Amino acid sequence: MEETYLLNVEGVKKKILHGGQGELPKLQDGSKFTFHFQTLKDDFERTVIDDSREAGMPMEIIVGKMFKLEIWETLLSSMRIGEVAEFWCDAIHTGMYALVSRGMRRIAEGRDPLEGQKHRCGMGNMFDYHSTGYEDLDELQRTPQPLIFIMELFRVEDPSAYKRDTWAMSKEEKLAAVPVLHSEGNRLVLRREFAQAAAKYQEAVICLRNLQAKEKPWEDGWLKLESLVTPLVLNYCQCQLELGEYYEVLEHTTELLQKHNDNAKAYFKRAKAHAAVWNEREAREDFQRVAHLDPSMAAAVKKELKQLGERMRKKHVEDRKRYQGLFQSSQG
Template sequence: MEKTYLLNYPGVKKKILAGGQGPMPHFPPGTKLVFHFQTLLDNFERTVIDDSRLAGRPAEIFVGKMFKMEVWETLLTSMRVGEVAEFWCDAIHTGLYPIVSKGMRLIAQGKDPLEGQKHMCGMGNLFHYHSTGFPELDEIMRNPQPLIFIMELLQQVGDTMSYHKESWMMEKDEKLQTVPILHMQGNALVKQKQYREAASKYKEAVLLLKVVQSREMPGDADHINLGRMIVPLELNYCQCMLELEEYYEVIEHTTELLEKHKCVKGYYKRAKAHTAVWNEKEAQRDFKMVAQLDITLSSLVQRELRALSERMKEKYWEEKERYWNKLEKMKGKSEEEEETSKPEDPEGVTATTEDKPQDAADKTQTEEDKENKVAPYKGGKEEESCSAVSLSSRDESEGKDWQQMLQLITSLQNEGNLLIKERRFREASFKFKEALEYVDELKDRVDEQGDLWRSLEKVSLPVVLNLSQCMLELKQYQRVVELNNQLLKKHTNFKAVYQRARAHAALCNEDEAHKDFALVEKLDPNFKPFVRQELKKMGESVRAMHARQNKTYWDTTKEKWGHDGSEVQRAARQKNA
């Protein structure tokens, strides 16, 4: 039994240690070979490097599937089932053994053999890291040498249908035949509400199709058809992830899908996922795309948008109640600590009596203000309410730190946005005015040229724009012009220019409105149809105003251009006068 046989393979010697059973088997491509192996150094001690029995599980290879250690396929196909043989292999066949051994050791430890590797070949990774992590394998890499393998062939599975093939083992036709089977299995699992198992089936089918698609030329008919086959599988996978509440997974996959294929279901599923994670703007955008792509779903989209709005309101009030109460409790505790730590003032009674003249002075001051108060214009009530808001905001801001003030500004801004959606513009304007009072108070605490000042300017920008929008809806056009004039001195903002243009148009300030609308078109050429519509409205309102004043065309022309000559000549005459 210990006779040495010279195989018809250079650099290999075989010695049979225990005979096998039956005749020599046939090993067609795809045959699964299960075996135990032991690796020894070719030295006097015959040092053992690896032993699969110590790992607790046998090794497996598949014939014809390009295993890294090609010589092992030759060794195993020369054996019978149950045979134990010793093979001496020259250094020309053992160069890749350190890579194979490292992977097997990591698998035996329950780790991923590819963990930490970059996208390159195995040898490239080894040269990149300069080590396998095992000293004995590093020694074989530095000094290539012959190795001895003692192998025992445990099992030979020739029927390729008797075990589950992985994707790398399949040919193109096998992969395409497996895809519909996986699709049907996934559908059956969905009916049983086993969504995670169904998702794994759909994902496996998608991976098979992507591997086949990667070998086709982009733009070819086969490449396009394979992409279309991927779409329903991806959508089914996303539906399973929705059921499992894996919303960010849905957003990632649908976004990747919609970059290549515009489909209604993709937008709808991504909108549902955005709704679940409170991404209001993204959800609204996707729902609107659904309505554009399929007009028959408009009623469904409207229901979803209403439900989204209700959910956002509930979340807002819930968070406000939760965090606002915490701030109030913290404030109450701090006040109690201050009161307990403050010593008793024996002159407290005299102090209170000294405060009375100051109160009397405040009362006389308010009476003088009432006497000197001029009759307000239409927006007088708004100014009174704004002053009341500023006083209350100053009272509330006392004792609050920087972070609490910023939270209060954000809270007021969100309240105002919700009120705008409910078309309660007057209440919304109060919220925005109060938020601006807090911003101004924070500005007083910082350096005007510092980073904090610039960040506060960015915070106040959307608040001012929203307040201006409320004033537009409330038809306080002069206030809109004043707000946006102040804003445009610091920022070049499209919305501010457009709002000021609309206010000038409502006030029939034709020259200013034309200038602002021209600037709007320059900033965004796509806005030209809306500008034309606004100019048409302005022309109608100007004609209506002239009709109310009983002015003819010649009267208005003389007022604008003068009795003779152009506007330039009129300006020159006024200057000379």
């Protein structure tokens, strides 16, 4: 098909490679595109930069959520379901591609896409990076250039048709989701489904942390959100204790206590985790802090210390027998 400029979009050419079905989808904020894409250089070899099929997963974009490569939303909005189209985009539209590609590649590699990234706009992060970690993307970052995108649109879903990930929610949606997730987590705990409950608490914490990132630390808005985070983290840690994930508990309680060093419940859970991995001195210190901070927990602390003492004595006896057995074997 003959190349044509997209209506009201400067610096873009579209060529339909395979026609789609039906009318153009009706879009609204929160609609989700699912598609495969291939990115090529506009050179003689049409050098392939990225291919979502090789990465093994299709791409998803949520309408209205300020995806860094804004032109993609425009391109996809011009497509019908099942359509395959090739778009030539001038450099004015592709300057952010290196950062977008970096994130997608990291996800495909099982790495954190935001590792090393500061909480700033995309352009700010562009100047923060000395290197993307990929030579071909570094070249694109140094010399923005026209790119070719070949896209195949699979589906477009309304906001009500799928469960939105946390990052795709508005501020109001995140705040509304937190008590629901908290309640669902509590219900799962009662059923002793600790792994599922932990996932609910974790999702609620992520909602709140995302909101906190937009507040100034230790000011009223941040503190209000932090007051909601703390009980969720403690509930999450209790689930991890039940699941035997003691080092996970140590990590999260220690992080919590760095901010709130008077939280008796956090010390109590950390003490139990220390006890479980035979850190006797650390466990005793934390249990003593609990009794000092909250005298109402003194009875629970006394019980835990008694159990810790019994476990440690039993361990010492078993260790002594084991060492004696080894010594006798070596003598024999």
